[in-house]
Amino acid sequence: MPITKQQNVSLKPITTFGVDVKAKELIEFESINQLFEIKFNQYPTKLILGGGSNLLFKQNFNGTIFQNKIKGIEVVNQSETTITLRVGAGESWHEFVLHCVSNNYCGIENLSLIPGTVGAAPIQNIGAYGVEVKDIISEVEVYDTINEQTNTFTNSECKFGYRDSIFKSIYKNRYIITYVHFKLSLTPKISSNYGAINSILVEQKIENPSIKDISNAVIAIRQSKLPDPKKLxxxxxxxxxxxxxxxxxxxxxxxxxxxxxxxxxxxxxxxxxxxxxxxxxxxxxxxxxxxxxxxxxxxxxxxxxxxxxxxxxxxxxxxxxxxxxxxxxxxxxxxxxx
Ligand SMILES: Cc1cc2nc3c(=O)[nH]c(=O)nc-3n(C[C@H](O)[C@H](O)[C@H](O)COP(=O)(O)OP(=O)(O)OC[C@H]3O[C@@H](n4cnc5c(N)ncnc54)[C@H](O)[C@@H]3O)c2cc1C
CATH class of the missing domain: 3.90.78.10 (UDP-N-acetylenolpyruvoylglucosamine reductase, C-terminal domain)
Known part of the structure; x- marks a missing residue:
C-alpha cells in the first residue's frame, strides 16, 4: 500500500476524547521503508498518532499528523520457558494481549482492555493492576525523524518510570516507535493479589486461575468502572x-x-x-x-x-x-x- 495523505481531516473519529478538531494533514504509513520516503525534516509541525486514547487537542492542529499502521506479530526467540515476540507498533494493544492470552504467553494479561496501539505502550510505560509494560518489554525499535535512520533501544535505555520513558520526556516526538519486542513467560506466574481481581476470582470460586481467568477478571473490572470512550x-x-x-x-x-x-x-x-x-x-x-x-x-x-x-x-x-x-x-x- 502506498503512503496515504489527506488534508483538513477531522480528528474526532480517531481520538477517544471526541473533541471536534481538525488537522491540516494526516499521513498514514505502514512500513519502515515508507518512513524513509517521508523525509520528516520538511514537516516543521508534526505529531505521531496511535489510537488517540491519551491525547487532548486544545484546538485545530496546524501541522501534519503521522498515523502508525505498521502491523505484524512474529516470534523472534523461544526457549523452554520464554518466548520473545516482535510486534508492529500499529497493532491494537488489546488484540495483542488477547493473542498472548489465547496462546498462553504469560505476563501481559493484567494489561487487558487498555485502549490504543502497541507502539504507544512504551511511551508512558502503560500499567494497570500491579503490572507495567516495562516488565515485559525487551527492546524498542524506532525510526529517528531527525537523523533519518533506524535505531534500537534496550529496556534499560528506555529509562522507564511511572507513566514515563525517554519517549515521553527528553525525546518526545523525535522517535517513531516501529516495533516493540516483548519477552513473555511460557510458565504462568499469576498476579492476582490486586484486591479487585482477587474478589472476582473468589466470587467465581476460581482457586487456580489461568491467565485467561485473570484477563477476564480485569476486563470485567474495567468495564464496570471506566467509561467506554465509544459512548462517552x-x-x-x-x-x-x-x-x-x-x-x-x-x-x-x-x-x-x-x-x-x-x-x-x-x-x-x-x-x-x-x-x-x-x-x-x-x-x-x-x-x-x-x-x-x-x-x-x-x-x-x-x-x-x-x-x-x-x-x-x-x-x-x-x-x-x-x-x-x-x-x-x-x-x-x-x-x-x-
Ligand atoms: C478508557 C481508557 C482507559 C485507559 N486505561 C489506561 C491504563 O489502565 N493504563 C495506562 O497506562 N493507560 C491507560 N489509558 C491511556 C491510553 O490508553 C494509553 O496511554 C495508550 O498506550 C495510548 O495509546 P494510543 O495508541 O492511543 O496513543 P496516542 O494517544 O495516539 O498517543 C499517545 C502519545 O504517544 C505518542 N505516540 C503514539 N504512538 C507512537 C509511536 N508509534 N511512536 C512514537 N510516539 C507515539 C503520541 O505522539 C502521544 O504523545 C486509558 C485510556 C482510556 C481512553
Whole structure:
C-alpha cells in the first residue's frame, strides 16, 4: 500500500476524547521503508498518532499528523520457558494481549482492555493492576525523524518510570516507535493479589486461575468502572498519582486519617490522585459540556460537545483546587496538544 495523505481531516473519529478538531494533514504509513520516503525534516509541525486514547487537542492542529499502521506479530526467540515476540507498533494493544492470552504467553494479561496501539505502550510505560509494560518489554525499535535512520533501544535505555520513558520526556516526538519486542513467560506466574481481581476470582470460586481467568477478571473490572470512550469521550486517567514526601503525607493524614498511600521509598509515598480529587467533591461534577466521571474521579469526560480548551480548563481548576487544599501539584498523564 502506498503512503496515504489527506488534508483538513477531522480528528474526532480517531481520538477517544471526541473533541471536534481538525488537522491540516494526516499521513498514514505502514512500513519502515515508507518512513524513509517521508523525509520528516520538511514537516516543521508534526505529531505521531496511535489510537488517540491519551491525547487532548486544545484546538485545530496546524501541522501534519503521522498515523502508525505498521502491523505484524512474529516470534523472534523461544526457549523452554520464554518466548520473545516482535510486534508492529500499529497493532491494537488489546488484540495483542488477547493473542498472548489465547496462546498462553504469560505476563501481559493484567494489561487487558487498555485502549490504543502497541507502539504507544512504551511511551508512558502503560500499567494497570500491579503490572507495567516495562516488565515485559525487551527492546524498542524506532525510526529517528531527525537523523533519518533506524535505531534500537534496550529496556534499560528506555529509562522507564511511572507513566514515563525517554519517549515521553527528553525525546518526545523525535522517535517513531516501529516495533516493540516483548519477552513473555511460557510458565504462568499469576498476579492476582490486586484486591479487585482477587474478589472476582473468589466470587467465581476460581482457586487456580489461568491467565485467561485473570484477563477476564480485569476486563470485567474495567468495564464496570471506566467509561467506554465509544459512548462517552475520555482518555482514561487524566492525572498521575502524585509522589509526595513523608512530611507532606503526614500533614494530610492529620486532617484525613483515612488517606490511602503506597510506599515508594523511605522518604516518599504515592497518594491516589483520584482520592484527592474525590475528597474535594469533584467526582460526578459537570461544568458546561464536560465533567468528572461519576464512578472514577481520575477520569474527565466529554458529554458530547466539549471543546479541548473546556476540558483543559476543567483540569486546571482541579489542579488549582488540589494545590490550595493539599499543597500538591497534580501532573497531567494525558498529552496536551496546543
Ligand atoms: C478508557 C481508557 C482507559 C485507559 N486505561 C489506561 C491504563 O489502565 N493504563 C495506562 O497506562 N493507560 C491507560 N489509558 C491511556 C491510553 O490508553 C494509553 O496511554 C495508550 O498506550 C495510548 O495509546 P494510543 O495508541 O492511543 O496513543 P496516542 O494517544 O495516539 O498517543 C499517545 C502519545 O504517544 C505518542 N505516540 C503514539 N504512538 C507512537 C509511536 N508509534 N511512536 C512514537 N510516539 C507515539 C503520541 O505522539 C502521544 O504523545 C486509558 C485510556 C482510556 C481512553
Amino acid at each position: 469521550g475520555n482518555a482514561g486517567s487524566f492525572f498521575k498519582n502524585p509522589v509526595v514526601t513523608n512530611d507532606c503525607f503526614l500533614e494530610i493524614k492529620t486532617k484525613y486519617p483515612s488517606v490511602p498511600s503506597f510506599t515508594v521509598s523511605e522518604s516518599h509515598v504515592k497518594i491516589p490522585a483520584g482520592w484527592l480529587i474525590e475528597t474535594l467533591g469533584w467526582k460526578g461534577k459537570t461544568i458546561g459540556n464536560c465533567g468528572v466521571h461519576y464512578l472514577q474521579a481520575l477520569v474527565l469526560v466529554n458529554y458530547g460537545e466539549a471543546s479541548g480548551t473546556e476540558i483543559f480548563d476543567l483540569s486546571e481548576k482541579i489542579i488549582q483546587d488540589v494545590f490550595s487544599n493539599f499543597n500538591i501539584i497534580l501532573e497531567r498523564e494525558v498529552n496536551i496538544i496546543e
